[in-house]
Amino acid sequence: MKIAIPVDEKTLESKVCVSFGRTPYFLIYDVETKDSIFIDNSAAASTGGAGIKAAQIMVDNKADVLLTPRLGENAADVLKPAEIKICKTITGSAKDNIDAFIAGKLSLLDEIHAGFHGHGGN
Amino acid sequence: MRIAVLSGKGGTGKTLISVNLAAAAKTATYIDCDVEEPNGHLFFKPEGVQVEEISVKIPKVDHELCNGCRKCVDFCNFNALAYIKNKLIVFDDVCHSCGGCILVCPERALTEKAKVIGKIKKGVSGEVAVWTGVLNTGEATGIPIIKKLLEESSEVNKQTFIDCPPGSACIVMESIKDADYCILVAEPTLFGVHNLGMVYELVKLFNRPFGVMLNKCLDEENPAEKFCFENNIKILGRIPFDNELGTLNSNAEIAVNRNEKYRELFSSLLNKVTKEVQHETTTNP
Secondary structure: OEEEEEEOOOOOOOEEOOOOOOOOEEEEEEOOOOOEEEEEOOOOOOOOOHHHHHHHHHHHOOOOEEEEOOOEHHHHHHHOOOOOEEEEOOOOEHHHHHHHHHOOOOOEOOOOEOOOOOOOOO | OEEEEEOOOOOOOHHHHHHHHHHHHOOEEEEEOOOOOOOHHHHHOOEEEEEEEEEEEEEEEOOOOOOOOOHHHHHOOOOOEEEEOOEEEEOOOOOOOOOHHHHHOOOOOEEEEEEEEEEEEEEEEOOEEEEEEEEOOOOOOOHHHHHHHHHHHOOOOOEEEEEOOOOOOHHHHHHHOOOOEEEEEEOOOHHHHHHHHHHHHHHHHOOOOEEEEEEEEOOOOOHHHHHHHHOOOOEEEEEEOOHHHHHHHHOOOOHHHHOHHHHHHHHHHHHHHHHHHHHHHHHOO
16 A cells, blocks of 8 residues: 655655645655655646646555645545545654554545635635 | 726726726727726726627547547646546646647547636726626636737727736736737835836836826825836826825716816826827837
8 A cells, every 4th residue: 555645855754745736745655565755746836736736646656545734626636536545644754644544543634625726616 | 099007916096097088088998807806897887788708618528539648638737637547637727728738639539618717798888888807706817808808899999998907917918918008007105116117017028108107196205206217217197195086986986077177187198198109109100
């Protein structure tokens, strides 16, 4: 199982990035092999639709779970049909969140915001 | 003659000036290009309003023909397309209608479909034709609405006053690009100078003849006026920071129709601008 987390820096001790779509990096952690890889988020500098592109990156990297503090509507519309589970992060490092997820301590993210650009929603 | 009225920020007096100029001109077309929040109609209260919907083209997917090459996904600068579980998804609200995805699709799996983004309302108020562009909330851009408004107005040979959106972005560029003259409205503050600077750069870039109207003038130092002196910019006139004018305006009254002194103020501005345009056409035909 692969866990994806938006992170500010390329370390397991990094804080979780507050933004999913415009995070500089994603950590992809493989629970079976315990391998961590860090990928650059090519969506970060997008003119628009960063959440959609970042979600596409999740799908293409075959993430099973995404741990994120929040998520926009468009990104959720990509992740849901891809059957990627979305959990809400807690305070702490990326590593803390992986451990918490494995221990079953993270709840599903149920608040999807309407995005920041007036798209969708209202 | 097409006069565009613009400013670097909202609330500077674009609508006040363009509405009153159109009213002072008597036979005129007033075009509200501030499609995100048009308010000129509140003053004119036009009658016999005809409404026309404006739509743009967005992609429609034929899932039978799509082979998942993702050329469209990679092409889209706005990330309006995603390919998930062997299925192409289009995000209508994110699409900017460039049509590029349709061009790059080797399988011809993408075709155009219309999506309504807003409307144009045309009515009459006395001898002034009042045209208003309205963009639906949440749409990416009002440019198609502005294009349509200005295209149709070019077929009408009347004095036209274009009430521009605030700022200096694409929608403003679209609004001024065929204008014969631009009136830049400025407030007497440092912030006002910053905003005046933005539209000043813009009209220079578009090589439009222009002048500045100083609004909300007090008896003290006016930083916007200073900016005009320093940059050798023509000052067309000054509107006082005036309780009576403010009251008329906030009651959605057209000042030139209510008080002779305002009629004089805006008629003199209109004369000045008309002369400027004539001068421009003789010197730069």
